[in-house]
Amino acid sequence: MKANILFRIAGLVFFINIFFACTPHFYQPKPLEPVLLTKENQLKINAIANIDMNTVSVAYSPKNNLGVQLGIGSFHNKSFSTDNAGRETIYLNEYYSNPYISAGYYKHLSQDVLVEAYGGIGIYRYKNTAVSYLKNMKNINLFIQPSIAFVNKNFDAAFTLRVDYLNRTKTIITDSILSTDDRIKYQFLNYKNYFFFQPGITLKAGFKYMKFQFQLSQSIPFSNSYKSIYGYGYRFGLDPIRNDNRLVYGFGITVEINDLFKK
Numbered sequence: 001m002k003a004n005i006l007f008r009i010a011g012l013v014f015f016i017n018i019f020f021a022c023t024p025h026f027y028q029p030k031p032l033e034p035v036l037l038t039k040e041n042q043l044k045i046n047a048i049a050n051i052d053m054n055t056v057s058v059a060y061s062p063k064n065n066l067g068v069q070l071g072i073g074s075f076h077n078k079s080f081s082t083d084n085a086g087r088e089t090i091y092l093n094e095y096y097s098n099p100y101i102s103a104g105y106y107k108h109l110s111q112d113v114l115v116e117a118y119g120g121i122g123i124y125r126y127k128n129t130a131v132s133y134l135k136n137m138k139n140i141n142l143f144i145q146p147s148i149a150f151v152n153k154n155f156d157a158a159f160t161l162r163v164d165y166l167n168r169t170k171t172i173i174t175d176s177i178l179s180t181d182d183r184i185k186y187q188f189l190n191y192k193n194y195f196f197f198q199p200g201i202t203l204k205a206g207f208k209y210m211k212f213q214f215q216l217s218q219s220i221p222f223s224n225s226y227k228s229i230y231g232y233g234y235r236f237g238l239d240p241i242r243n244d245n246r247l248v249y250g251f252g253i254t255v256e257i258n259d260l261f262k263k
Helices: 002-018 180-185 224-230
Strands: 043-049 054-063 066-082 088-108 113-128 134-151 155-173 193-206 210-221 232-235 239-242 246-257
Touching (some): 066 113, 088 134, 155 210, 210 224
Antiparallel strands (some): 043 054, 043 246, 088 113, 134 155, 193 210, 210 246, 232 239
């Protein structure tokens, strides 16, 4: 029943996304992915997809209260335009990737209540092979992510706070003159360091070893000076708007394997 509700929510979110086509976004926040390991020798495989960034990760607890996680987020956004003669042109061909590794501590406050705190490092990369001012942008990504969760055999609910730090390194731009609007659009390139705060909730329902999940979070920049890093979007395909805060939502699946190396 709970899994069915999650599927309906995910379907509604996907339908809404059709009317909020995003083009372009220079920073795509990845889903939160609370780890939710609960005991030694436990392995969890997590996959979650949304319109912004799809992620797959593997988490393992080598000893009680200690967890490690390895994952990657990626997305490809390709858009076309057509002139009166019917000729099609690619004006946006973006690639995003965010591989990462993290380690953390988890502890049971009670039988069903779990707290955890993970910290890690990754690489966030943006690339656009179409005609554009910004061609390539690479960032070192440091993050901390504490969560508190209700964890049960058939249902999990987690509240997570994630803080991301991006340090922009290699950046490739074209030699072109920007319009006034484009100077605002690329204002974030005046900065090399970016901080983001991302609170959110994750709901999982299903069976003991496999659960379906739905997640909703909001990415908030610490400073409005570089909020243009979120890029532009379209409201119902009509009015261009600046995305000051990125709403991140997605759905996926989690698979659990217990006593992986038990003798």
